Amino acid sequence: MRYLMFVATDPDNDADPTGEGTMPIEDWCDTYDAAGVRIMGERTRPAQDATTVRRRQGKVLVTDGPFAESREWIVGFDILECADLDEAIDVASRHPMAAQGRLELRPFWPFEDAAEEAT
Amino acid sequence: MDHAVATAICEQRLRIVAALIGVTGDWDLAEDALADATERALRRWPTDGVPGNPAAWLTVTARRRAVDVLRRRALETDKLVELANDPVFGEDGMAYEVSAGSGRPGPGGPGPAVSGTGADAGLHDDRLRLIFTCCHPALSLEARVALTLKVVCGLSTRAIGRLFLVPEATASQRILRAKRKIAHAGIPYRVPDAQHLPDRLDGVLAVVYLAFSAGWSAARDPAAASEAVRLARLVAELLPLEDEARSLLALLLIQHSRQEARRVDGRLVTLEHQDRSRWDRSAIAEADALLGTGGAGWAGATRATSTGGGGWAAATRATSTGGGGATRATSTGGGGATRATSTSGRVNRGPYRIQAELAAVHARAERAEDTDWAAILGLYDELHERAPSPVSGVARAVAVGMAQGLARGLAELDALAEHPALRDYHPYYAARGDLLARAGQHEAAAQALARAADLAPSEIERTQLLERRREVLRSPG
Numbered sequence: 176m177r178y179l180m181f182v183a184t185d186p187d188n189d190a191d192p193t194g195e196g197t198m199p200i201e202d203w204c205d206t207y208d209a210a211g212v213r214i215m216g217e218r219t220r221p222a223q224d225a226t227t228v229r230r231r232q233g234k235v236l237v238t239d240g241p242f243a244e245s246r247e248w249i250v251g252f253d254i255l256e257c258a259d260l261d262e263a264i265d266v267a268s269r270h271p272m273a274a275q276g277r278l279e280l281r282p283f284w285p286f287e288d289a290a291e292e293a294t
Numbered sequence: 295m296d297h298a299v300a301t302a303i304c305e306q307r308l309r310i311v312a313a314l315i316g317v318t319g320d321w322d323l324a325e326d327a328l329a330d331a332t333e334r335a336l337r338r339w340p341t342d343g344v345p346g347n348p349a350a351w352l353t354v355t356a357r358r359r360a361v362d363v364l365r366r367r368a369l370e371t372d373k374l375v376e377l378a379n380d381p382v383f384g385e386d387g388m389a390y391e392v393s394a395g396s397g398r399p400g401p402g403g404p405g406p407a408v409s410g411t412g413a414d415a416g417l418h419d420d421r422l423r424l425i426f427t428c429c430h431p432a433l434s435l436e437a438r439v440a441l442t443l444k445v446v447c448g449l450s451t452r453a454i455g456r457l458f459l460v461p462e463a464t465a466s467q468r469i470l471r472a473k474r475k476i477a478h479a480g481i482p483y484r485v486p487d488a489q490h491l492p493d494r495l496d497g498v499l500a501v502v503y504l505a506f507s508a509g510w511s512a513a514r515d516p517a518a519a520s521e522a523v524r525l526a527r528l529v530a531e532l533l534p535l536e537d538e539a540r541s542l543l544a545l546l547l548i549q550h551s552r553q554e555a556r557r558v559d560g561r562l563v564t565l566e567h568q569d570r571s572r573w574d575r576s577a578i579a580e581a582d583a584l585l586g587t588g589g590a591g592w593a594g595a596t597r598a599t600s601t602g603g604g605g606w607a608a609a610t611r612a613t614s615t616g617g618g619g620a621t622r623a624t625s626t627g628g629g630g631a632t633r634a635t636s637t638s639g640r641v642n643r644g645p646y647r648i649q650a651e652l653a654a655v656h657a658r659a660e661r662a663e664d665t666d667w668a669a670i671l672g673l674y675d676e677l678h679e680r681a682p683s684p685v686s687g688v689a690r691a692v693a694v695g696m697a698q699g700l701a702r703g704l705a706e707l708d709a710l711a712e713h714p715a716l717r718d719y720h721p722y723y724a725a726r727g728d729l730l731a732r733a734g735q736h737e738a739a740a741q742a743l744a745r746a747a748d749l750a751p752s753e754i755e756r757t758q759l760l761e762r763r764r765e766v767l768r769s770p771g
Binding site: 176178257258259260261263264280282284 | 430432478479480481482486490
């Protein structure tokens with residue numbers, strides 16, 4: 176299964192400064208690139224450089240800033256290829272931002288499943 | 295007749311559903327196949343007679359139904375092949391096909407779904423895979439409890455809605471969403487590996503405990519509480535080396551043993567005032583045996599039941615007669631008398647063990663005034679040492695009051711008074727009122743009890759607290 180992993184800051188400010196159980200980002204990337212788990216990933220520019228795009232009543236609306244009304248900022252993403260959610264959780268839990276921020280795992284939605292999901 | 299059907303279905307339902315999910319990965323198909331087999335049994339057995347092996351009959355019938363559905367879909371050929379080769383549903387099960395009315399099982403072949411007996415046989419059991427999947431931490435806690443009660447225990451969505459005071463549609467939606475997340479997020483159908491097992495087991499036990507409490511708290515649904523005890527028993531049987539699983543079963547058995555005594559005329563009766571002759575002594579004896587078997591495993595525990603589990607009783611006697619020293623030995627968990635009964639040294643005294651031992655001390659007192667408060671205080675100290683929390687602090691303060699004098703208990707409660715977590719925690723005021731009343735401070739006691747009644751979460755608890763308040767105000771002094 177493929178997962179999009181959002182890497183985000185944590186507004187709760189309860190970071191674990193020891194980073195225990197995680198790896199430095201270079202090691203994390205090397206490890207999971209070598210294992211074929213990390214398909215790709217990038218760090219992103221901060222929220223003030225974000226642009227939100229919508230189309231409403233035939234008009235394209237472009238606004239400054241991120242769409243998420245949340246206090247956490249997405250600072251990067253990775254695409255993971257894992258056997259199942261347990262493996263994805265394990266991989267995410269070793270990312271340095273697991274201790275400093277938070278990570279969200281979103282499973283990809285395969286095209287062929289889209290039809291069965293009108294609800 | 296209906297009894298035979300009910301028993302067979304009860305025994306077999308979970309195995310069938312768990313194995314079908316394991317093979318097909320399709321939760322709805324599994325439940326549908328079971329429903330179909332059940333319906334056929336109810337239709338045919340009254341006229342054709344009950345088959346010699348009702349469980350096998352149900353298994354085979356459910357499997358056929360699943361195969362039919364898969365054939366109709368015509369896509370899932372690999373699953374079909376797997377279903378035909380599955381040891382649970384394999385062709386040997388067919389040997390049990392019963393000719394109408396004969397009531398004799400066919401020749402040879404092991405029965406379906408014989409569970410292993412080795413130490414880790416449980417780890418490969420479909421039922422355990424199902425339980426761990428239902429209790430996966432990627433599902434919300436309420437979804438975990440609802441899904442477990444529905445799929446593992448076979449409760450109806452209606453009963454689950456009643457239990458959690460939500461409309462049936464809400465309960466149904468919760469379960470549906472949980473099943474979808476399992477499928478879409480890639481939650482695996484398996485027992486976690488050794489590295490993750492302790493954490494994940496805690497999650498399973500929390501769900502079992504919550505399921506029990508929901509049925510128990512306001513005595514809303516005794517049936518759900520019984521189901522939770524059955525579930526605890528299953529988890530303990532499947533994981534014979536896990537002391538916390540065994541301890542949770544013991545804890546629930548003891549709580550459940552008071553079922554008949556804790557409600558009289560629709561009113562809750564406190565532990566102190568319960569008619570102890572109405573406690574289910576066999577359940578308490580079983581719990582004692584479970585707690586006394588350290589790592590001896592399930593078979594040992596069950597055997598010990600018949601002998602009354604003397605080991606544990608003796609160990610506690612050693613603790614309670616030995617004065618402060620012995621109690622401390624227990625509470626530090628270091629080779630105390632309780633530890634000595636463990637045969638493997640695997641016992642890691644977790645929170646459920648301590649809570650179960652607390653319940654066991656209460657259960658052993660023939661009258662409320664015989665309660666060994668020193669032993670109880672020792673266990674609360676141990677609980678508090680591992681995970682200090684204001685909530686366990688309240689219970690500990692009561693034990694201090696009963697073991698070392700009311701004034702000291704009240705002083706402990708005073709020290710907790712400012713804690714924000716306790717500001718609206720009704721047991722804090724109930725405990726305060728109780729200790730004050732025992733100390734003869736009736737006015738102050740009545741005030742605390744009134745506050746507790748205001749904060750109580752259910753009518754039945756409110757009634758009980760106000761009753762106690764009236765009693766205090768009536769007493770002389």
